[in-house]
Amino acid sequence: PATTMDELVSLCKRRGFIFPGSDIYGGLQGTYDYGPLGVELKNNLKAAWWRAMVYERDDVEGLDASILTHRLVLRHSGHEATFTDPMVDCRNCKSRWRADQLKDNKCEKCGSTDLTEPRPFNLMFKTAVGPVAEEGSFAYLRPETAQGIFTNFKNVVDSTARRLPFGIAQIGKAFRNEITPRNFIFRVREFEQMELEFFVQPGTDDQWHSQWVEARLQWWRDQGLLSENLQAYHQAGDELAHYAKACVDILYKFPHGLEELEGIANRTDFDLGSHTRSQADFGLSANVDPNEDSTAKLTIPHPETQKPLVPFVIEPSAGVDRGVLAVLTEAYTKESLENGSERIVLKLKPHLAPIKVAVLPLARNKPEIVEKAKAVKNLLMATGIGRIFYEDTGNIGKGYRRHDEVGTPFCVTVDFDTLGRGDDPSLTDTVTVRDRDTMSQVRIPINELAVYIRERLV
Ligand code: ATP
Known part of the structure; x- marks a missing residue:
């Protein structure tokens, strides 16, 4: 954390x-x-x-x-009379403090102990209502x-x-x-x-x-x-x-x-x-x-x-x-990697992650790869699992790091193998799925991708 x-x-x-x-x-x-x-x-x-x-x-x-909110609501709820914190003034530097938050009864700014007696300060915001500013024509913002x-x-x-x-x-x-x-x-x-x-x-x-x-x-x-x-x-x-x-x-x-x-x-x-x-x-x-x-x-x-x-x-x-x-506090993780570098990764529960999947084309100047990657994005988006991010900066390694840092659980990469143009024809219409936490990568057929991701997002 x-x-x-x-x-x-x-x-x-x-x-x-x-x-x-x-x-x-x-x-x-x-x-x-x-x-x-x-x-x-x-x-x-x-x-x-x-x-x-x-x-x-x-x-x-x-x-x-x-x-x-009508003032009568907050009068009868007790807020008008008692929704207060105890406030003190520092006589030395004129700053104001919540009395019950001060350590050793000392002004946090100048250290002085010359403070006024605490007095109740009401925490509610009031705002004028309607075009005529009359006495009493106000409402509260609910506290x-x-x-x-x-x-x-x-x-x-x-x-x-x-x-x-x-x-x-x-x-x-x-x-x-x-x-x-x-x-x-x-x-x-x-x-x-x-x-x-x-x-x-x-x-x-x-x-x-x-x-x-x-x-x-x-x-x-x-x-x-x-x-x-x-x-x-x-x-x-x-x-x-x-x-x-x-x-x-x-x-x-x-x-x-x-x-x-x-x-x-x-x-x-x-x-x-x-x-x-x-x-x-x-x-x-x-x-x-x-x-x-x-x-x-x-x-x-x-x-x-x-x-x-x-x-x-x-x-x-x-x-x-x-x-x-x-x-955010709990998810924030600094890891030392085998190669001596450090990575920051937000290990958010997948259902909380802002971006569920990042789709990265291996090269951004190859129209077939770009087209395929966009099709994969659309396919995942259609499942309604949340934000799917298409990212064509062309540098896969940097993309992984960026998505680690914001907690994206999965990165999906589309490459020449996906198009059937690599050495292994059995990889046609498959993509690489990289896991944020383990950094491990697996090859998944595109037609199984939505189910694969969905099962791991809960
Ligand atoms: P505190 O003692 O910290 O001022 P409170 O006991 O007055 O909080 P409640 O009136 O019980 O708070 O409000 C319920 C919840 O609303 C709190 O547990 C807290 O999560 C949230 N909350 C209250 N005040 C604030 C604030 N100023 N900023 C952010 N969250 C707040």
Whole structure:
């Protein structure tokens, strides 16, 4: 795995995975842009999550709610009052810090210990809505995707006739005005989340919580993260948010340290209870603020008594960008080769690789070879396995190295033997397939190529 953030940042910029946001104007702190390969990797990770959460299960529905959010949603969710980090100012150099991130209570810039008392800083971004800038005509950019799920609870239940237990999954952007964005894409101001809200009958919540922790750990292992670099951290009572009954953080050994990749919380009936009307009718277990604004009862029939119930919710909440950083960290490998040289190879799981296959014609100035190579590309593309890259730089060795570095699992070479013009006529209509990890090469008939590759891409 990568041991420093610098080597990842450098690879990401050099090969087109991730660039600083607004780069040509000096950058906008806390924003990053995903380049040609980064967008593929990120999409593949999100697709793997969606597949595991929605397609492979029979108890989860999908959702894509809006980013602009009514202030009442974020007032009743508790975010207006409490979605804050403790901020301190350095009296010496005037810089600002998140108090709980400072080592030994020292300013990171000048080392001074002359700091103000921490005060709460609200992390939500506000934006004006509509052409008339009036007091109050603003909306929030959502600080998490979860609230869109809670506010659509009734819509989803009514339109799908779901009964407990069931979940709603969503992937999308979230925005937080972090006091100190840092560590590349680990802590940024604009990021993506993959969140599931899984609604259950109270009393079954502890068991569902443990099940989700296991399922999520297994999913991250399936994305290539090694068990030895993952840790499930059970928050102690005094670390828990006031509404949470339990929370397990999945930590990963990032280059900058062991840090949170995903949180899995048992949030009881706090969220739906906070957003429902007629709160007093439902015997809520969570302590919620009064709500005179909501127009809907966020209930579902109790599985046994059929009485309206505000269910408990288990929330696995993962960061897409932190996921991308984790799989890049794990995949990054430096190998010393027999000839004394070194190669950098991204050993990404094939389903995450931005490019699935590179097709390389042995010579770019031989029309028959070029034509054949393009036909092979089209044949592979038609199978729908993802991006197939036609690369006719003419230098096969360099092509292999470039594709090692971006994690392309297979390189396919078309040569004179393919055309039936080599020494061995039995090689006609075969191609060379080179494996990224072992660097071994095999000769495969073109008509078996799609099946060969497909079998090895999962
Ligand atoms: P932290 O303690 O690191 O600030 P958090 O506990 O506030 O994170 P949650 O509110 O639980 O984070 O958000 C769920 C997930 O969203 C996190 O596990 C993380 O993967 C992702 N996430 C949260 N904030 C950021 C951020 N600023 N940049 C990138 N990803 C983030």
